[in-house]
Amino acid sequence: MTPRKHEVESLSGAYALHALDNDETRLFEAHLAESEETRNEVTELTDTAVLLGMAIDPVAPPASLKLGIMAQLASTPQLPREEAGRVQDPIHPSSFNGKAAAKAQARWFSKPLTALASIAAAVILVVGGGVIVNSVNDNSFQQAQANQLAAIGSANDTQRVDTAIGSGGSATLMWSQELGTSAFIAEGLQELASGKTYELWYIGSDGPRAAGTFNIDKNGNAWRVLDGELQSGDVIGVTIEPSGGSESPTTAPVVSIQSA
Amino acid sequence: MLETMSQENDVSAGPNAGRAAAASQQDLLERVANGDQLAFSELYDHISPRVFGLIKRLLRDHSQSEEVTQEVFLEIWQTATRFDPNKGAAATWILTMAHRRAVDRVRSSQSSRNRDTRIGIRDYSPDYDNVAETIEVRIEHERVEKAMSRLTELQRQAVSLAYYGGFSHSEVAAQLSVPIGTVKTRLRDGMIRLRDELGVTS
Numbered sequence: 001m002t003p004r005k006h007e008v009e010s011l012s013g014a015y016a017l018h019a020l021d022n023d024e025t026r027l028f029e030a031h032l033a034e035s036e037e038t039r040n041e042v043t044e045l046t047d048t049a050v051l052l053g054m055a056i057d058p059v060a061p062p063a064s065l066k067l068g069i070m071a072q073l074a075s076t077p078q079l080p081r082e083e084a085g086r087v088q089d090p091i092h093p094s095s096f097n098g099k100a101a102a103k104a105q106a107r108w109f110s111k112p113l114t115a116l117a118s119i120a121a122a123v124i125l126v127v128g129g130g131v132i133v134n135s136v137n138d139n140s141f142q143q144a145q146a147n148q149l150a151a152i153g154s155a156n157d158t159q160r161v162d163t164a165i166g167s168g169g170s171a172t173l174m175w176s177q178e179l180g181t182s183a184f185i186a187e188g189l190q191e192l193a194s195g196k197t198y199e200l201w202y203i204g205s206d207g208p209r210a211a212g213t214f215n216i217d218k219n220g221n222a223w224r225v226l227d228g229e230l231q232s233g234d235v236i237g238v239t240i241e242p243s244g245g246s247e248s249p250t251t252a253p254v255v256s257i258q259s260a
Numbered sequence: 261m262l263e264t265m266s267q268e269n270d271v272s273a274g275p276n277a278g279r280a281a282a283a284s285q286q287d288l289l290e291r292v293a294n295g296d297q298l299a300f301s302e303l304y305d306h307i308s309p310r311v312f313g314l315i316k317r318l319l320r321d322h323s324q325s326e327e328v329t330q331e332v333f334l335e336i337w338q339t340a341t342r343f344d345p346n347k348g349a350a351a352t353w354i355l356t357m358a359h360r361r362a363v364d365r366v367r368s369s370q371s372s373r374n375r376d377t378r379i380g381i382r383d384y385s386p387d388y389d390n391v392a393e394t395i396e397v398r399i400e401h402e403r404v405e406k407a408m409s410r411l412t413e414l415q416r417q418a419v420s421l422a423y424y425g426g427f428s429h430s431e432v433a434a435q436l437s438v439p440i441g442t443v444k445t446r447l448r449d450g451m452i453r454l455r456d457e458l459g460v461t462s
Contacts, residue, residue, distance in 0.1 A: 013448030017422040018363040019429045041452075046356055047348070048455040052423045053355045055404035056317050057397060058309030065312075065326050066304055069333045073297055076334055081293070081341045 009038055016045035064160055064172045064185055067223060071149040148225040149183050152176050165189065165255045169220060173236050173257040180229040182259065184236060189220045189254075192240060199245045200226050203235040203256065211236070213245040234259050285350040293340040300337060307351060308333070311358045318362040318426040319369075328365050332358045359423075366426035407457035415450030418443055 008031045014020050015028050032039050152158060152174050160174045169188025175181065184200055192198070192215075200211035211226040226236070237253035239246075285306055291299030311332055316325040335357060343353055408416055417436055421427045429447060433440040 010444050010448055013419075013446075013451040014422065014429045014444055016451060017419065017447060018360050019422040019427065019432065019447060021428060021430070043348075044455050044460050045448075045451045047352055047460045048451055048458060049359065049423060050352045050355045051400070051458050051460065052404060052419075052454075053314045053359060054310070054400045055397070056310075056313050056424075059313040059316055060309045061312040061326060061329055065329060066301075066308070069304070069330055070297065070301060072334060073300065073337055076337055078293070078295060078337060079339055079341050 009035075012038060012041050012045055016042055016049045062160075062162065062172075063187065064162075064174055067149065067185055068152075068174075145225045148181055149174075149223070151179060152181055152183050152225070159260055161257050161259070163255065163257055167254060171238070171255050171257060173259060175230055175259055177230070177232065177260070181225060182230045182236065183223060183225045184214075184238070184257075185223040186216070186238075186255075187219075187221050189216045189222060191216065191220065195243050196240055197243050197245060198222070198254075199239055199241040199249070200224065201237045201239065201249055201253075202226070202228060202230065203237050204231050204233065208237065208249055210245060210247060213241070230259060232260070286345050289336075289340050289343050289350045289353075290345075292337065293343065303336075303350075304333060307354055310351070310355060314355060314358050315362045317424055318359075318366055324365060324369070328361050329358075332361050335361070363426040367428070403458060407454050410457050411450050411453055412446075414438065414442075415446045415453065418446045419450045419454070422447060 008028060011020060011024060011028045015025065020028060032042060157176050157178045158174060159176070160172060162170060162172045164170050165186070165188070167190050169186060169190075171187075172185040174183045174185065189198070197213045197215055199213045201208040202211050203209075209228060211228050212224055214222050214224040216222045230236075235256050235258050237249070237256040239249040239251045239253050241250060285303060288299045288303040288306070292303060308329065312325060312329050315328045315332070316322070319325045319328060332354070336354060343350065347353075408419075411419065414436065418432050421432045421435060422429065427435065429443045430440055432447075433443040436443070438446075
């Protein structure tokens with residue numbers, strides 16, 4: 001064993017802890033490709049590092065994060081499977097850079113998205129573990145809503161306010177001032193009598209402006225990207241209205257949320 | 261992450277619950293690789309508190325932690341086709357990815373870097389006072405704490421700074437005022453000691 005080789009091998013701990021800089025990482029990975037012994041050691045030390053991670057208290061991310069991620073799946077291509085027998089990077093099976101990825105992307109985009117996949121993506125959106133089927137069953141509407149939601153979630157200026165609903169449940173408003181769009185997400189809303197619907201309103205200095213209706217699923221969950229444009233400082237309110245919605249609110253808001 | 265990792269080495273759940281939960285995470289990941297969004301949703305519910313908790317430990321900042329968590333889950337979605345169960349458990353694959361992404365963010369964010377340096381090293385040992393912890397997490401806490409107690413002071417500080425703080429070995433060297441070569445060695449022999457104490461085998 002040359003001293004130099006020995007020196008590279010000594011990096012296994014730092015490598016497993018992601019403590020190397022880029023140059024050293026490349027150097028070490030070149031060595032890994034040649035040494036089964038070091039590969040085994042790195043496997044074990046990587047698994048050991050994961051145990052350090054398992055000792056950290058889990059923290060549930062906010063429900064809106066999941067919604068944003070789910071909404072992006074439809075527009076996020078998956079890498080094609082590796083061809084059999086092809087050797088892949090032994091350490092970062094997940095790495096998504098470079099020529100192979102570019103090739104993979106090109107291959108993916110040459111295939112048309114199946115209609116089924118995009119419809120499923122639009123219909124299935126999830127809050128806190130519950131599947132939500134939006135009240136409007138038009139698929140192109142669903143798709144547009146999902147796309148808008150994804151855009152809000154990935155905007156540079158996404159903001160969010162979470163609030164409890166007086167009559168039970170919780171609500172989130174996500175918005176992007178830059179895009180002028182906002183989305184309302186609720187969990188645990190009260191079930192309505194037949195002939196009634198929930199309606200969203202922008203409440204600004206000129207009074208309320210209708211922003212669309214929605215119904216809840218069987219778990220009381222719902223989400224909707226608001227019609228119209230969010231003005232700076234608008235309060236977003238939800239009222240219970242006759243089916244089809246009203247031109248101006250006829251009841252007091254169940255919940256209202258102040259946007260910035 | 262390599263082909264030698266066995267199922268016994270599974271880390272996705274506590275020692276009692278382990279196998280069933282892990283098998284199902286693996287199954288879910290297989291389905292995700294086929295574009296199954298419901299499976300992705302379920303996998304997210306299983307593992308996102310682990311991922312978010314880990315990332316938040318390194319980044320501290322809530323909104324940055326959310327961003328990185330989103331990156332991780334989109335990477336899972338994109339690359340599930342490349343996950344090979346023969347190379348390790350699903351949770352290992354995911355948490356390794358999450359740690360790498362969090363470290364990348366720490367390094368690219370000067371503001372969080374400065375903040376981390378100010379906080380100093382004592383902040384990076386795992387804490388055990390969270391009321392929300394489950395029995396499973398407490399068991400992992402105790403195992404890791406006990407294993408950590410077998411390290412030398414320098415090994416423990418170096419490993420903690422690197423893993424829980426996302427510091428590079430040169431930053432660890434600066435913080436601990438020891439030569440970089442010493443840090444490399446301590447990170448390696450510290451991790452080997454932890455591996456042995458925690459019973460990780462390939």
